[in-house]
Amino acid sequence: MTGLSVGTTAPDVAQTLVAPDGDVSERSLSDLVADKPVLLCFYTADFSPDCTEEWCALRDFDWFTSGNAVRVVGSSKSGVGMHRRFIDRYGLLFPLYADTDLELAAAFDVVYRTFGVSKRSRRSCFLIDENLTVRYRWLGDHWLDPTRDVPPLTEVYEGVTEALDLDEPETFGF
Secondary structure, eight states: OOOOOTTOBOOOOEEEEEOTTSOEEEEEHHHHHTSSOEEEEEOSOTTOHHHHHHHHHHHHSHHHHHOSSOEEEEEESOOHHHHHHHHHHHTOOSOEEEOTTOHHHHHTTOEEEETTTEEEEOOEEEEEOTTOBEEEEEEOOOSSOTTSOOOOHHHHHHHHHHHHTOOOOSSTTO
8 A cells, every 4th residue: 555646647536525514415536626726635534533633733724724725625434424523513614525435545545454454544645636636645654553643734734835836825824
């Protein structure tokens, strides 16, 4: 398992997407990248402590919510109802894919078996442009369980900024 490489064309997978307002629709990656690049962030499951920390950090990292340069989208094997509760509980402003069969995670080569048993998405982030080209990636590499790493948002921010050749916002979320 290596994850898609930078420069690779991402597969145009469609999955159920839960919007921050609770709306649910089948959306493909090509739909999402049509108006701006997508930072697709895979995580284990809603309400697990590490995932709550990750999504609250992304919410609080204002550049991703206030800027128009990139759309953040999450993906985990949690279902629609759980995603709705997770979004509501933490006031998330990002849509979340309900990748219950891990089809999207498999397409990005980030399916992982924790301790060789339970299938999950390896914690990872992929920046995908309007041509479905992977422009940046970050992969969790925890020595025992790569679903436990939380993306270093400063590193991800810098990678996205560099990949898209963006000017840094004036506040950087602080």
